[in-house]
Amino acid sequence: MDEAAPITWLIKEIDAIVSAGASTVSTGLANGIAPIASACFGIYLILMTLNYLRGNETEPVVDFSLKMASWALIIGFGLNAGNYNSTVAPIVTGLGTSLADIVSGGNVTSGALDTLALTYLKIIDEGFAKAQEVGGLDGIGITLLVAMKATIVILGLVPFLVAATLFIITANVGSQIIAMVGPLFFAFLLFPATRQYFSAWLNTAFSYALIPMIIAVVASISVGLSQKMIPAGSTLDGVPFKTVFLAAVGNLVLLFFVKQVASIASSLSAGGINASMPGSIGTLTGGISSGMKGTAKEMKGAHKAWGATKGLRTSIANKFNSIRKAG
DSSP, X not given: OOTTSHHHHHHHHHHHHHHHHHHHHHHHHHXXXXXXHHHHHHHHHHXXXXXXXXXXXXXXHHHHXXXXXXXXXXXXXXXXXXXXXXXXXXXXXXXXXXXXXXXXXXXXXXXHHHHHHHHHHHHHHHHHHHHHHHOHHHHHHXXXXXXXXXXXXXXXXXXXXXXXXXXXXHHHHHHHXXXXXXXXXXXXXXXXXXXXXXXXXXXXXXXXXXXXXXHHHHHHHHHHHHHHHSOTTOOGGXXXXXXXXXXXXXXXXXXXXXXXXXXXXXXXXXXXXXXXXXXXXXXXXXXXXXXXXXXXXHHHHHHHHHHHHHHHHHHHHHHHHHHHHHO
């Protein structure tokens, strides 16, 4: 693990695992769907030619030529595995990082989160180091004071960092998945009746690209807030409780904005991502909790059934013994 940038390291490792199979999946999908798309497209061209021969089509020649050019681009870049993996897929997977770099002035979003986390950890570490230098009862008092302030900082900082990191990972993995299934939706783009599916795919890809950009804005605000509250070179023992508390509250307030990131991205991309996604972490937690409750109820039910079975066995055994004694 890279201790100088742990969050960036974690995100890159997950991206590497996902992207390792993304190219293979998209290549297989493009090669598998190409024959079906070719057959359907051939039938579509035959029907269109028949309409032209019957005089049912009134489309100008120039418009038809532009349509043929668009077909060539779709087939050449969307259904050709090599061109798709070298041209389209990098755009889909890298758009979010590029937008985040533009917003953050060249600093990657995860790098801003690393800066935020390491800044607070350095302040906490220096506070404990100063307490050890003092020693004696004064050192114990300073240690307790630093521990209380560190607890407040961690309670405000960790939820924000976890939520922001989860959203970045979700956006990166989502972009990889969107890029994997891209050839299928490029095939939909060939036919007028299925073009809306490509539009939905494009909106979803744009939504995932917007998430890192919005997170970059929130992360920049958080870094600026932390530098304003606790300037560089400060130690936690010398920072007032009021300042520490306000810094923690500021991170918790920004946590609320982080939870709205997916909803904002969905609104900007015409509903590319379901707006209920901001509660996805809570939904997952609730699902796990519900599952655990359901399992507990089932275990209680099984225990009751086992008790009833034992009671029935005892009753049958007593009845058998009474019959045997009577005999």
